Each structure stands twice: as structure tokens, then as C-alpha cells.
Amino acid sequence: MRKSKLLYLTMQQILFLMYFLMSYFVYTIALKEGNEGVAIQFLGGKDDGFFYWEQVKNIVSGETAILTSIYPLIIGYVVKVTGIEDVYIIRLFNYMGFVGFVFISVWLIDLIFKLSSSQKAGDMTTERANSKTVLILSYMCYINLMMYATFSIYRDIWIMFFYAASVLLSVIVVFVPKEGYAALILLIPSLWMLGELRFYAAGSFLITVILYYLYKKIKQVKRPFLIIGIFLTLFIFYYTFLINYQIPYLKMSLGDALDYRNSALTNFSGGSQMFINLKQYFFGTFFVNYFHSYLGNSIGPLPWHINGFSTLFLFIIETGPMVLILRYLWIKRALLTAIHRYILLHAFVWFGMIGLSNDNVGTAARLRMIGWVLFLIVFATIYSKVQSDKEKTVRLAVTNDKKEIKSTEKE
Structure with missing residues (x-):
């Protein structure tokens, strides 16, 4: 028990050190390149971090800034309040966001064990510590997570922070309603911040909660497939006749998104496009293409999307491992609790959102981190439980063998 907890704490500190050193390394190299410590220009172009830094300087000097989200305003005031007009203060700010994100992930694991297990808290200590160790190791190996947390001053780590926080708080609201009032009060500002950072992230969260409660209602209906058929018919009607209707909160229609x-397929086409056109007159073709896009955005690049070293590298380090993780979860699906399924639903809906709006493999690797992290949290808890059950079985077998030997010796 003590050994497992010590291993987890050690791995956690190594993870924090890795990300801190990587951020500092990129900062020093970017300074030497003349990029003010923002980012290393691998391909000669400037990334979003350069745009954010320009807006920060505008905010500090009192000039008009372009606010594509609340993020430039936040980091602008971080610089303004501290008086340190250096990118490094923003890097430290984002590093604290990463640390907070890791702690929220760990707290979510604790909550899963607390609400899902019938065992006593003391009996779960080792299993819970092993889950956290598996998750920390996953974060160490998740190259895209490291890149977007350290390579520049992106907003992605804060989007993940607030999405993970919202999931954590919503688990309390949904599964512990008697104790959920305080969590609900915290959930509202968390969702607001999430929407201000990336508006459709909050939309995805709200859609997931709605679908979860609809699913619970549909399960109680005697003819669930009839209800599903009705929803499908309504979507076909919406796609055919209301595709240009603007959704109030999102301030855009499905047609706008498509x-x-x-x-991206015409004006801004890049080398890692999937070239999947979802703007179809016939809804059947839309469904087929959308399924293709869904797979490409969730676990891509698919083999036929590989057109160079970068997509091949992405396929090896991300697609392969994630397919194995999904296969493992499918095989062990009997162990999934209601909380696991709720968390996974958030991931699946998120993939559905980016599957509608994104056609680029590289962008998909960046956007899908939210969904993949939720998968990793579920995987860590299931994997540790399976390993714990195996160890218990072995110990029980050894104990029984010893008893049989003693019984034989007495005879």
C-alpha cells in the first residue's frame, strides 16, 4: 500500500519536472532564435502563441487587442498585474494550469473509486494509487499533450483544465445529488470560463448532460428503438429543412459549421487534410462521410490519411496506442460503472463536435486531447482494477495451496 502511493507521488513529481524543464528549454531556444521566448518556428511560420503575445503587448500598452477568446485578455492582465513583460510569466501561468489539470484528473480518479466501489476505503488505497500511476505514465507518454502544454503559450491546457473541472463537478451533481449544491455553484463559473475559452466546448458539455438524462429516460421506455427512430427522423428533417437555422448559444447553424x-478543403487546404466533404444534399451521404470524419478526428490519422512522415509518426504514437486502449475497454466493458459511462459519453460527444467542424489531421490531434484524457482516466481505473483482481486471485491460490500442503502433512 505504502509502496504504491510512494511510486505514484514520485512519478507525479517527475511528470511536473519534465513539463517544467521542457517549457524552459523551448523558452531559451526561442529567445536565442529571436522569437521572444514564445515558440520555436519549426516550419518557418508563426503559431497561435505569436498572435496571443502580440495581443498581450497591445493590452499592456493600452492599445486595441483582438480578442478571439478570453485567453489573450487573461494573460494580458497576468503580464499587466505582475509588471513582468516577458513571455516566461505566461509560461509559468500555463504551467500552473497544467499542474491544476493533473490534480483535477487525480481527484476524478478518487471520485470514481469513492462512488463506484463497494470496498472499504482502506482496501482501495493500493488500487487507487496504481490508477494514478498509470494515468501519470500516460501523461508522460502523451506527446501532443506535452507539446501543447510547453511548446508555446497556447490556451489548450486551460480548456482542458476547465473541461476536466466541469466533468469532476458534474459527476458530483449527477451521482450525488444530495451533496451536489456546492458543486453546482462551482460548475456554473467553470462552464462559463470553458465557453469563453472555446465556445463549442461548453456546448459539447451541455449536449452530453442532456443526452445522458435522455438515455436514462429512454432506458425506461418499453420500445426504445422507436424513440431512437423518432430522434433520427427529427435530425433528418433538421438536416434537410433547417440546416441554416442559427442555434442561439452557438450563434451559428449546422450549415455554417459545414x-x-x-x-479547409479549398481556401486553407493543408498537407494533412482528410478531404471529407460533409456538405451533402442527401443525408445518407452525410452520415457516411460524417462517420468517416468521426473516426478520423477521434483516432486518426487512419491508414489512408497517411501522406508523409508527420502523419505516419502521429499514427504510430497516437492512433496505435489509442486503438489498443479502446479495444481493452471494450473487452473489459463489463467492469464499466455508470460514472465510467458518463465520462466516456463526454469524450464521444466531444469527438462528434470536432468531427463536424474539423477536416485536418493535425488539428484533430490538438482538439481531441479533451476526449483522449477522459479515455485515459477511465482506462487507468479499469486497468488497475483488473491487475488488482489478478493479484488477489494469485494470492488466494497460493494461500489455498499452502492450506492443502499443511492438511496433507497432518494426514
Whole structure:
């Protein structure tokens, strides 16, 4: 028990040190390149971090800034309040966001064990510590997570922070309603911040909660497939006749989202495009293409999307491992609790959102981190439980063998 907890704490500190050193390394190299410590220009172009830094300087000097989200405003005031007009203060700010994100992930594991297990708290200590160790190791090996947390001053780590926080708080609200009032009060500002950072992230969260409660209601209906058929018919009607209707909170229609996606196939086409056109007149073709896009955005690049070293590398380090993790969860699906399924639903809906709007493999690797992290949290808890059960079986077998030997000796 003590050994497992010590291993987890050690791995956690190594993880924090890795990300801190990587951020500092990139900062020093970017300074030497003349990029003010923002980022290393691998391909000669400037990334989002350069844009954010320009807006920060505008905010500090009192000039008009372009606020594509609340993030430039936040980091602008971080610089303004501290008086340190150096990118490194933003890097430290984002590093604290990463540390907070890791702690929230760990607390979510604790909550899963607390609400899902019938064992006593003391009996779960080793299993819980092993789950956290597996998750920390996953974060060490998740190259894209490291890149977007350290390579520049991206907003992604804060989006993940607030999404993970919202999931954690919503688990309390949904599964412990008697104790959920305080969590609900905290959930509201967390969702607001999530929406201000990436508006459709909050939309995805709300859609997931709605679908979860609809699923619970549909399960109680005697003819669930009839209800599903009705929803499918309504979507076909919406796609055919209301595709250009603007959704109030999102301030855009499905047609707008598909037009934006199609612009990536024409005006802004890149080398890692999937070239999947979702703007179809026939809804059947839309469904087929959307399923293709869903797979490409969730576990891509798919083999036929590989067109160079970068997509091949992404396929090896991300697609392969994630397919194995999904296969493992499918095989062990009997161990999934209601909380596991709720968390996984958030991931699946998130993939559905980015599957509608994104056609680029590289962008998908960045956007899907939210969903993949939720998968990793579920995987860590299931894997540790399976290993714990195996160890208990072995110990029980050894104990029984010893008893049989003693019984034989007495005879």
C-alpha cells in the first residue's frame, strides 16, 4: 500500500519536472532564435502563441487587442498585474494550469473509486494509487499533450483544465445529488470560463448532460428503438429543412459549421487534410462521410490519411496506442460503472463536435486531447482494477495451496 502511493507521488513529481524543464528549454531556444521566448518556428511560420503575445503587448500598452477568446485578455492582465513583460510569466501561468489539470484528473480518479466501489476505503488505497500511476505514465507518454502544454503559450491546457473541472463537478451533481449544491455553484463559473475559452466546448458539455438524462429516460421506455427512430427522423428533417437555422448559444447553424469545414478543403487546404466533404444534399451521404470524419478526428490519422512522415509518426504514437486502449475497454466493458459511462459519453460527444467542424489531421490531434484524457482516466481505473483482481486471485491460490500442503502433512 505504502509502496504504491510512494511510486505514484514520485512519478507525479517527475511528470511536473519534465513539463517544467521542457517549457524552459523551448523558452531559451526561442529567445536565442529571436522569437521572444514564445515558440520555436519549426516550419518557418508563426503559431497561435505569436498572435496571443502580440495581443498581450497591445493590452499592456493600452492599445486595441483582438480578442478571439478570453485567453489573450487573461494573460494580458497576468503580464499587466505582475509588471513582468516577458513571455516566461505566461509560461509559468500555463504551467500552473497544467499542474491544476493533473490534480483535477487525480481527484476524478478518487471520485470514481469513492462512488463506484463497494470496498472499504482502506482496501482501495493500493488500487487507487496504481490508477494514478498509470494515468501519470500516460501523461508522460502523451506527446501532443506535452507539446501543447510547453511548446508555446497556447490556451489548450486551460480548456482542458476547465473541461476536466466541469466533468469532476458534474459527476458530483449527477451521482450525488444530495451533496451536489456546492458543486453546482462551482460548475456554473467553470462552464462559463470553458465557453469563453472555446465556445463549442461548453456546448459539447451541455449536449452530453442532456443526452445522458435522455438515455436514462429512454432506458425506461418499453420500445426504445422507436424513440431512437423518432430522434433520427427529427435530425433528418433538421438536416434537410433547417440546416441554416442559427442555434442561439452557438450563434451559428449546422450549415455554417459545414461551410467553415469546407473552407479547409479549398481556401486553407493543408498537407494533412482528410478531404471529407460533409456538405451533402442527401443525408445518407452525410452520415457516411460524417462517420468517416468521426473516426478520423477521434483516432486518426487512419491508414489512408497517411501522406508523409508527420502523419505516419502521429499514427504510430497516437492512433496505435489509442486503438489498443479502446479495444481493452471494450473487452473489459463489463467492469464499466455508470460514472465510467458518463465520462466516456463526454469524450464521444466531444469527438462528434470536432468531427463536424474539423477536416485536418493535425488539428484533430490538438482538439481531441479533451476526449483522449477522459479515455485515459477511465482506462487507468479499469486497468488497475483488473491487475488488482489478478493479484488477489494469485494470492488466494497460493494461500489455498499452502492450506492443502499443511492438511496433507497432518494426514
